[in-house]
Amino acid sequence: MSATWSGTDTQCSRTLEFSIASNHHDKNFKNLKIKLGDIVRLYVGNKRVFLGEITTIERTGEKGSASIKAMDFMNHLLKSKTSRNFRNTSAENITRSVCKEIGIKVGDIEKTKINIPKFYPREEAYYNIILGAYRKASKQTKKKYMPTMDGTRLCVIEKGTESGVLLSQDESILSSSYSKTLDSMVNQVVIFDEKGKRTGVIKKDDWVKKYGIYQETITKEKGVNSKTAAEALLKGIEQSASIEALGNIKATSGKSIKIRDKGTGLTGRFWITSDTHTWENGIHKMSLELAFKNVMESVSVNTETEEQKSSSNTKTDNEKINKIIETAKSFQGKVKYKMGASNPAGGVSDCSGFTQYVYKTAAGINIGRTTNEQVKKGSKVEKANLKAGDLVMFKNTYNSGYSYGVSHVGIYLGNNQFIHCSSGAGTVTISNLAGSYYVQHWLMGRRIAK
Structure with missing residues (x-):
């Protein structure tokens, strides 16, 4: 029997996939009676690392095995939608309210203590409402947040906290790769007014000197700080890395990890964006995708203004x-x-x-x-x-x-x-x-x- 436990730092529902022996041709063979919606738990030693529901069962007509997929209870928040009106409340209160509505218990959630004056999500996934509320708070707290499940309870954690895992080439790393590219670099942004007249430029002088000009343009818009908007377009060298190592259940998406790898030169603190843990023949291995910066998940929440709230029925x-x-x-x-x-x-x-x-x-x-x-x-x-x-x-x-x-x-x-x-x-x-x-x-x- 093999099992795979995985997750990412976006749309943060964790998945468990495993196979079981199956033979419907032999009357003496005892097939496990597994149904959609059955609860599945995964323990590593005495620690439960997964609790979820079976969402997919795949069997073939041949002798062999059945493939089972289970997802944690975040899946309900991702796939269910609602429309709500929130005034003068916090992200944590919004989270408690929408979870109560859909019947999901709330565990430890980060307290922002930031007042959100108006928030009117329309026909939006519960998950996006929660994340959207915390993104609003993040602009003031400067913290990054991430929803996660602890059994049947929704938690909201500060993203990027240390996992306590150290991977080194000498002990646990099986293979690694590291790449960097200039393909998406923007080191100079020219600002134009509505008539096409150049009014300013924002640039990274050291990047321009070293790599030459990679230019983007922006046109002034009413109510938008063009300098801030131009600065947001600047983009440096993109870096990515991946690691295959002996497994450690503490290394999960949204957490940070320390690495010492002479082969690729990866040394320091990195953030896990995707993790896949596999158990096969008694061996636990993991594959990790790593980021060089801690970035909060972006989300586009469909909302209405006060004026639109009672009259807008068109799909945006x-x-x-x-x-x-x-x-x-x-x-x-x-x-x-x-x-x-x-x-x-x-x-x-x-x-x-x-x-x-x-x-x-x-x-x-x-x-x-x-x-x-x-x-x-x-x-x-x-x-x-x-x-x-x-x-x-x-x-x-x-x-x-x-x-x-x-x-x-x-x-x-x-x-x-x-x-x-x-x-x-x-x-x-x-x-x-x-x-x-x-x-x-x-x-x-x-x-x-x-």
């Missing part, structure tokens, strides 16, 4: 984008990659079939069937300006013969992550744009939903 662009992302993530790990297929709901698809289905189903937008069609839809977006819901296009992953050499496509989620139906993973999975493979094959972004 934010709603479309959220629906696109929600629909795409609902297929994670559930679709088998098959070249030429385009039926994610039926369990098989290739990359462009997956993006076509998601856009059509979630937003009613027809982007075409192939990457050759999709690379011509919408407007081109540079990597530095990507927004959630954009298509991300790659070239020369194989010889497609298509325009620009385009050969692979996914959907951008934010925080440098994208979701795609991958031939390498064999399913729908989430990957990082800063990974060396995706840096090498990057082509462009395309903005379809605005």
Whole structure:
């Protein structure tokens, strides 16, 4: 029997996948009676590390095994929606209120003591409401927050706290990789007024001197501090790293970890963005994706103003984008990659079939069937300006013969992550744009939903 326990620092529901022996041809074989919704617990030694519900059971007609997938109770907050009106309250009180509404118990949650004057989420996932409220508080506290589950209780922790884990090349690291790239660098931003007249420039002199100019532009908008907006566009060297090591259950997404690895030069404190722990043949191993900065998950919450609150019934662009992302993530790990297929709901698809289905189903937008069609839809977006819901296009992953050499496509989620139906993973999975493979094959972004 093997088991995989995994999670990421975005959409923070943890997953447990395992297989059990199954033989429905032999009457003497005692098959375990497992049903959807059954509760599953995972213990490592005497410590319970997972409590969740079975969401997927996959059996074949042949002798062998059944594959089981369970998700923790955060799944209810991710998949359920509500509309609420909040006035003069805090993120912690908003969290308690929405959790009570959906029947989720609340454990330890960070106290911000920050008053939020008005917050009117509309047809929004409970998870996004909680995260959106804490993001508002984060602007004043300067802290970063992350929802997580402790059994049946929702907790909100300060993201980036130390895990207490130290990995070194001599003891626990099995393999490692590290990459850095200038592909998304913006070291100078020119500010223009509404008439196209240049009014200012924001730049990083040391970056310009060392690497030359990588320039972006911005146009002044009423009510927006153009200097602050320009500074927000500056972007330096992107770095990414991954580690495979002997397992330690303390190393989970959202926590920080210390590494000493002479082979890659990775030394110091890093933040775990994705973790996958596997147990097989009595050996516990883990694969970690690492970030060089502690970044709070971004979220686009569909809200209404005071004036719109009683009159607006139209579906906003934010709603479309959220629906696109929600629909795409609902297929994670559930679709088998098959070249030429385009039926994610039926369990098989290739990359462009997956993006076509998601856009059509979630937003009613027809982007075409192939990457050759999709690379011509919408407007081109540079990597530095990507927004959630954009298509991300790659070239020369194989010889497609298509325009620009385009050969692979996914959907951008934010925080440098994208979701795609991958031939390498064999399913729908989430990957990082800063990974060396995706840096090498990057082509462009395309903005379809605005």
